[in-house]
Amino acid sequence: MLKRSQKNYTYTGYLYILPWVIGFLLLQLVPLVNSLWYSFTQFQLLGDPKFLGLANYKKIFTADATFLQSLKVTFYYVLIAVPLKIGFALLVAIILNQKIKGINLFRTLYYIPSILGGSVAISVLWKYLFMNQGVINNIIATIGIPAIDWLGNPSLALGTISLVTIWQFGSSMLLFLAGLKQIPVSLYEAARIDGAGRMRIFFKITIPELSPIVLFNLIMQMINAFQDFTSAFVITQGGPLKSTYLYGLMLYDQGFKFFKMGYASALSWILFAIILFFTSLTFRSSESWVHYGDSI
Amino acid sequence: MGTLWRFDMIKKHTSISRIVSYIFLILLAYIMIYPLLWMIGAAFKTNEEMFGAIGLIPKNPVFGAFAAGWKGTGQYGFSTFMSNTFLMVIPTVIFTAISATLVGYGFARFNFPFKKTLFYIMIATLMLPATVIIIPRYIFFKKLGWLDTYLPFIVPAMLGSFPFFNFMMVQFFRGLPLEIDESGKLDGCNSFVILKELLLPLCKSAIFSVIVFQFVWTWNDFFNVLIYISSVAKYPVALGLRMTMDISTEFDWNQINAMSLVSILPPVILFFAAQKYFVEGIATTGMKT
Numbered sequence: 001m002l003k004r005s006q007k008n009y010t011y012t013g014y015l016y017i018l019p020w021v022i023g024f025l026l027l028q029l030v031p032l033v034n035s036l037w038y039s040f041t042q043f044q045l046l047g048d049p050k051f052l053g054l055a056n057y058k059k060i061f062t063a064d065a066t067f068l069q070s071l072k073v074t075f076y077y078v079l080i081a082v083p084l085k086i087g088f089a090l091l092v093a094i095i096l097n098q099k100i101k102g103i104n105l106f107r108t109l110y111y112i113p114s115i116l117g118g119s120v121a122i123s124v125l126w127k128y129l130f131m132n133q134g135v136i137n138n139i140i141a142t143i144g145i146p147a148i149d150w151l152g153n154p155s156l157a158l159g160t161i162s163l164v165t166i167w168q169f170g171s172s173m174l175l176f177l178a179g180l181k182q183i184p185v186s187l188y189e190a191a192r193i194d195g196a197g198r199m200r201i202f203f204k205i206t207i208p209e210l211s212p213i214v215l216f217n218l219i220m221q222m223i224n225a226f227q228d229f230t231s232a233f234v235i236t237q238g239g240p241l242k243s244t245y246l247y248g249l250m251l252y253d254q255g256f257k258f259f260k261m262g263y264a265s266a267l268s269w270i271l272f273a274i275i276l277f278f279t280s281l282t283f284r285s286s287e288s289w290v291h292y293g294d295s296i
Numbered sequence: 297m298g299t300l301w302r303f304d305m306i307k308k309h310t311s312i313s314r315i316v317s318y319i320f321l322i323l324l325a326y327i328m329i330y331p332l333l334w335m336i337g338a339a340f341k342t343n344e345e346m347f348g349a350i351g352l353i354p355k356n357p358v359f360g361a362f363a364a365g366w367k368g369t370g371q372y373g374f375s376t377f378m379s380n381t382f383l384m385v386i387p388t389v390i391f392t393a394i395s396a397t398l399v400g401y402g403f404a405r406f407n408f409p410f411k412k413t414l415f416y417i418m419i420a421t422l423m424l425p426a427t428v429i430i431i432p433r434y435i436f437f438k439k440l441g442w443l444d445t446y447l448p449f450i451v452p453a454m455l456g457s458f459p460f461f462n463f464m465m466v467q468f469f470r471g472l473p474l475e476i477d478e479s480g481k482l483d484g485c486n487s488f489v490i491l492k493e494l495l496l497p498l499c500k501s502a503i504f505s506v507i508v509f510q511f512v513w514t515w516n517d518f519f520n521v522l523i524y525i526s527s528v529a530k531y532p533v534a535l536g537l538r539m540t541m542d543i544s545t546e547f548d549w550n551q552i553n554a555m556s557l558v559s560i561l562p563p564v565i566l567f568f569a570a571q572k573y574f575v576e577g578i579a580t581t582g583m584k585t
Contacts, residue, residue, distance in 0.1 A: 012487055013411065016402025019395045020418065020462055023455025028421055031432035038431065045435070092324065095317050108571065109325045112332070115567050119516035120534045121556035124541055125335050128549070133347045135334060142350065167328070219423070227427050230518040234538060248427065248519070255431050256523050265431050272428040279423065 038265035045259040056266035066242065066250060067267070074247040077158055078225045081165040086217050089169040093176035094206070107177070111170035122164065123234035127151070130160050154243035157236050161244050164231045172217045179213040180206070208291035215286050219279055226275050247271055339554035346549055358550070362558070365551030368536075369543060372528050374555055377536030381562075384446040384521075384532055385514045388453045392510045393503055395456035400465025401491050405477060415466075421459045434523060448524045449514060461506045468502035469495070504573035512563045533559045 014021075039056060041049035060067050092110065096103055116122050129136050130150035137147040150160045183206065191201050229248035232238060238245035251271070255264030330352075338346050339361055341354040349355070366374045403415055437448045456462055472495060480490035518534045525531060531539065537559055541552055 010406075010408050013402045013406025013408035016398045016406065017414065017456075019454065020399040020456035020459075021414070023395075023452060023457040024417065024421065026436075027433060027452055027455060027457045028424065028429060031429035031436065032424070034432035034435075035428055045438075092321075095321060098314075098317065100317065100321065106321050106325060109329055112564070112567075113328055115512045115563055116332075116516070116560050118513075118518070119560060119563075120518055120537045121335075121559045122331075124537060124552060124556050125331055127541075128338070128346075128553070129331060129334065131347070135347070135350055138347075138350045167331075170328075223423055223425060227425055234518075234541075251427055251430075252519070252522075256434075261431050261435065268425075268428045268431065272425055275425050 035265045035268060038262050039269050040266075041262040043260075043262035043265075045261055049262060052262065056263050057270075059263075060266060060270065066245070069242050070245045070247050070250040073158060073243065073245055074226060077162060077228070077246060078222060080159065081162040082218070082221045082225050084162070085166045085169045085221060086172055086214065088166060089172035089217070090176050090210070090214070092169070093173045093180060094202075096173075096177060097180045107170075107174070110173060114168045114170040117164060117168035118230055120230065120234055123231045126160070126164055126231065127235045151236055152240055154241045157240060157244050161231050161235060164235075165225065165228070172221065175213050175217060176210060179210050183209045211286075211290040212292060215282070215290050218282055222278060222282070223275055226271060226278075335553055335557055339550060339557050341550055343549050346553070361550040361554040365540075365548075365555040366558070369540065369548070370528070372531065372536070374533070374536060374558065376529065377531050377533045378558075380530055381515060381532040381534075384449055385511060387446070388449045388514045389507055389510045391450060391453035392456075392458055392461055393506050395454060396458070396461035396465045396506050397491075397496070397499065397503065399456045399462040400467075400469050401495070403462070403466045404469030405487070418459050418462060422463065430523070437524070443524060444526050444530060446525075446530075449517075449520065453510075458510070461510065464506060465499075465502060468499060472498055501573040504570045508566055508570050508573075511566055515563050 038049055040052060040054070042052050042055075043049035096106060100106065113122075128134055131137075132147055132149060132152070134150075136150065141147065149156065151157050187205050187209070188201060191205055196204065227248050228246055229252065232244045232246045233249055233252070236244045238249045247267075251264055251267055254260050254267060333352050337352040337354055340357040340359065342356065342358055345354060345356070368374055403411065403418075433448075434443075437443060440447075442448055442451075452458070476494050476498075477490050480494050485493065516534065518538075521532050521535055525535060528536075528539070537552070537555060540548075540555065544552060
């Protein structure tokens, strides 16, 4: 009955998804193909793209020192910010999951930074907090630590920027909390009857059951982190000495400051390839560490 | 005896770890919220106090920062920037909610040729990095004469170009029992009437989540407004704030803080107003950043 009546509607479904189909073609597929095409051209926005072959890519890999610097900075950033953010989110979620009183309040307080973190206001705030005469230095001065040049020291600035990202762990935490709630209580009971201790239960049940959410968080956070822009742009403008010159900043400079659309497109495809490489690597590796519920 | 002793040990162990947990959670909450509390306090501090002292509560509160900051330094002040932001964000949010509902309903409730393929394509675009299509999109919108308007935000919302929300709605519709649709059909309703009259009232929490997420993301968006909006008269608050910061001197710091505070209020208020639905929505659809 149900199946038959659904079949009657066969083409009605298209009417509902039509907006997305048009949007996908015009705003995603065509731009994707175009950006690949532009990446083989010289294109200064005014005028038409001029075919160059692989010249852009050749220049990027052989004659562009900022590319290597930016790539290095971006890798460091992803490597610092993503694991810390996810690890912290997981830790807090597990603590919150043990019948804590006031869980709603804690959850809300931890989540607020996630709804604000991407905004310019927070970047401005960060700049003030970590300035030389800023409040963070004033606080550490009270326990006798001399002022630290958080944003002016090339080996510290990227860490200070990463803190904005890690500060926003709340969104990943919410997903872990939802995941923890879905672990069947019977699994824990069975383990306890078998005499398993806390640690054993944690590593044999909690972590494997959460692993699909770890994977999801890892992939999404990685894709986002590779493209991050606002905090580095507003707080340090990529400096000092290009030590926070994230890939997104380089793309912005090439594309929207110098209007080298062809060159910027080539850069964007290299970033795409890098992201694709790391996400598929993560997916590959997940076969050995992600556990998909065989529990009913 | 033996078992009793063990039970005691476990109980003691749990109560100590409970206390440690609470201390950790409270400390963490303080660290998480401290920057925001500082921001609120600093909006009422003199500049000397802002950078001289560590206390959160201003000793000699000054109240001029809001009025002075709101007026701004140039031709356009924050009344312009704020209303611009609403002009940009509200249509974007409304159209996103509508398109995501339609697309979600289409994928969740109908069978049509290539449905699976199309659905997988949509999921794949969830992971498509925005940076790789930003340049052709910019050139496309430039050709259409849409630069320096809010259309680059509103039209993609109409066309359901936020696969995340479409996916969220698909997941939500899948959770609603098919019997609802069936009963509507028996009453002779067409599919749109079924959506509008029977299913939509049940979608509140999902639609609220779409609204809150999209409102916050568009409100906070910096990269896109930076490339698409060029005239100060059309600046949303993100650009206005950065401009104010760039041109201001040390003496305006508390004004900038006051305006930062004002600029984050709308998303925060919306979040608290819709929190109940919102957290439910994330939990049930199990998604995102």
